[in-house]
Amino acid sequence: MRVRAATAGLLLALGAARADPPAGPRAEGPEWAVEARPGASGSPLVDLRLEARAGFHINLEYPMAFLPSREATARFSAARVPLRPARTTPCPGDGKEVCSATLELPYGQPPAGAARVAGTLAFSVCSADRCLIQKVPLSLAVGPAVPRG
Amino acid sequence: MRTSFAVLALALASPALAVDVGAKAPAFTLTDLAGKPVSLSDFRGRVVVLEWFNPGCPYVRAAHTRGTLVDDPARHVRGGVVWLAVNSAAPGKQGFGAEANRAAAESFRMEYPVLLDPTGEVGRAYGATNTPGMMVIDVEGRLVYRGAIDNSPDGERQAPQGGTLVDYVSAALEDLAAGRSVRTPETKQYGCSVKYGS
Numbered sequence: 193m194r195v196r197a198a199t200a201g202l203l204l205a206l207g208a209a210r211a212d213p214p215a216g217p218r219a220e221g222p223e224w225a226v227e228a229r230p231g232a233s234g235s236p237l238v239d240l241r242l243e244a245r246a247g248f249h250i251n252l253e254y255p256m257a258f259l260p261s262r263e264a265t266a267r268f269s270a271a272r273v274p275l276r277p278a279r280t281t282p283c284p285g286d287g288k289e290v291c292s293a294t295l296e297l298p299y300g301q302p303p304a305g306a307a308r309v310a311g312t313l314a315f316s317v318c319s320a321d322r323c324l325i326q327k328v329p330l331s332l333a334v335g336p337a338v339p340r341g
Numbered sequence: 342m343r344t345s346f347a348v349l350a351l352a353l354a355s356p357a358l359a360v361d362v363g364a365k366a367p368a369f370t371l372t373d374l375a376g377k378p379v380s381l382s383d384f385r386g387r388v389v390v391l392e393w394f395n396p397g398c399p400y401v402r403a404a405h406t407r408g409t410l411v412d413d414p415a416r417h418v419r420g421g422v423v424w425l426a427v428n429s430a431a432p433g434k435q436g437f438g439a440e441a442n443r444a445a446a447e448s449f450r451m452e453y454p455v456l457l458d459p460t461g462e463v464g465r466a467y468g469a470t471n472t473p474g475m476m477v478i479d480v481e482g483r484l485v486y487r488g489a490i491d492n493s494p495d496g497e498r499q500a501p502q503g504g505t506l507v508d509y510v511s512a513a514l515e516d517l518a519a520g521r522s523v524r525t526p527e528t529k530q531y532g533c534s535v536k537y538g539s
Contacts, residue, residue, distance in 0.1 A: 253531060255493070255500035272499060314495070316399075322435050323533045325399040325495070 215310065215329035223248040223324060224317050228309065228332040231296065238309050238332060240275070240295040244317045249289035251323060252277070254316035258297050259327075263310040266334065267300035275313075299334070307334050359468025362487050362526045366478040367466040371427065371456035374439050374446065379456055384423045386480055388517055390414075390510060392490075393464065393474040393535060394426035394455060395436035396445030400532035401472050403496030405449035409508050410473060410490060414453055417514055426455040429464030431538030436472075461537040471530035477513045477523070486513040488528030496532065 217228040223246050231237030240258070244250050258273045260266075275295040283291035301307050310331040317324050360367055366389075370380040381389065392410070395401055404410040414424045426446075430437040442455045458464055467476050468487055473496070477486035492507045493500050501507065513523045 253494060255495050255502075257500060274500070318533070321536070322397060323399055325403065 215331040217330060217332040219328045219330060221326070222246055223319075224315075224326060226313060226315075226328055226330065228297075228330045230332070230334050236299050236301055238297040238299065238334065240297055240313055240330070241292065242295060242313075242315060243292045244283070244290075246319075248317040248319045248324075249283050249286075249291055250277075250280075250293050251316035251318045252280075252290060252293075254314075254325070256295060256313070256315045258295075258311050258313055260309075260311040261329070263331065264308055265302060266307040266309045267302075268311075269298070269300075273297060301334070308332070309334055359466060360484055362484050364484060366476075366482055366484045367463070369458075369463045369466070371458050371463060373454040373456055374443050379425070379454055381478070381482075385482065387421070387423050388480055388514065389423045389425065389478040390417065390514070391467065391469075391476040391478070392424065392426045393469040393472045393476075394428045394442070395430055395472040395533060395536060396428075396441050397435040398472045398533035400496040401445075402449075404473050404490060404532075405445075405451070407497040408490070408493070409498060409510075410449075413490070413508065413511060414451065417511070418453060420514075420518075422514060424453045426451065426453065427458050427463060427469070428455060429458040429461045429469060430536040431459055431461060434536035434538065435533075436536060459538075461535070464535050464537065469530070469535050471532040472535060473532055474530040474535070475510050477510060477517070479517055485517065485523045486510065486526055487530075488525075489531050492528070494531040 219226050225243045227241045229239045231239050242250060256275045258275055260268045275297060277293035278296045279294040280290045281292040283289045299309055308331060313328050313330055315326055368381050370378050373379050418424050428436060428442055446455050473490050475488060475490050476484060479485045488509055490510055492502045498506055509525055509528055512525060516523045
């Protein structure tokens with residue numbers, strides 16, 4: 193019995209070690225970083241700030257999108273929300289390419305209480321030598337809606 | 342004189358000097374992954390599709406594992422079309438080399454030749470700018486379509502522009518089969534840049 197319990201405990205521990213870490217508001221790789229922040233006060237937007245690093249630039253021709261997950265309690269207009277950069281910054285020394293961009297993700301809030309924006313951001317970054325397509329899980333709690341008027 | 346040569350070299354590399362859609366498709370002979378020469382003239386009188394390919398390109402992987410290239414080639418080959426992949430990656434660039442191409446062709450279950458164009462001469466002659474980039478040649482040997490495989494620039498058919506997926510290559514082949522001119526003869530290629538040498 194003790195052996196079984198120990199084995200079960202070990203398996204649980206191994207399972208926990210293998211599980212993906214829970215998504216948060218930030219994620220990064222060697223070539224990119226992304227951060228989700230609540231938009232301006234009262235506006236039902238999340239700003240997704242995307243940054244290309246290490247000689248990479250943001251591929252603006254890729255159809256960037258947010259795919260809400262089951263964990264999301266905020267409401268979205270579609271199963272795949274297309275995103276366009278609201279603001280961009282050129283790469284240093286190369287005005288043709290963009291190295292950072294802010295994507296505005298609109299959402300609908302439940303009538304009362306806080307909500308969770310959760311899902312996957314799909315984007316692409318490229319260098320002169322290669323392109324990457326990234327699908328990054330993100331999750332962010334957003335505050336209750338500010339009553340208007 | 343040096344400046345003239347530099348300008349000439351730049352001009353020759355420019356896609357603007359590639360063959361026009363509607364003109365005779367440039368002839369070529371390239372080797373497949375087994376080293377066997379394959380010429381466009383081998384397929385005289387048949388409709389030929391050229392697919393610009395790079396095994397390291399994530400758009401190519403997406404198109405071959407989740408997108409339009411999963412089914413299109415086999416379906417059209419069954420219908421009598423010749424389908425050839427062409428890799429114009431230069432030595433040292435992403436996707437160069439027979440072994441990487443062989444592994445990818447096997448993984449993607451590509452049952453058609455992958456031709457190697459390490460000088461990029463054929464790619465430039467056709468105006469291939471991206472992988473996957475597509476060309477269709479009609480039975481008279483004219484280039485009748487150049488562009489993207491479809492209108493979903495994620496490569497996986499999930500983001501069609503305008504909301505409805507359009508498979509441009511299938512549409513072109515259907516037009517040819519019906520004896521019509523290709524209604525959309527040119528679209529913007531999407532995906533990775535072709536890894537030409539300098």
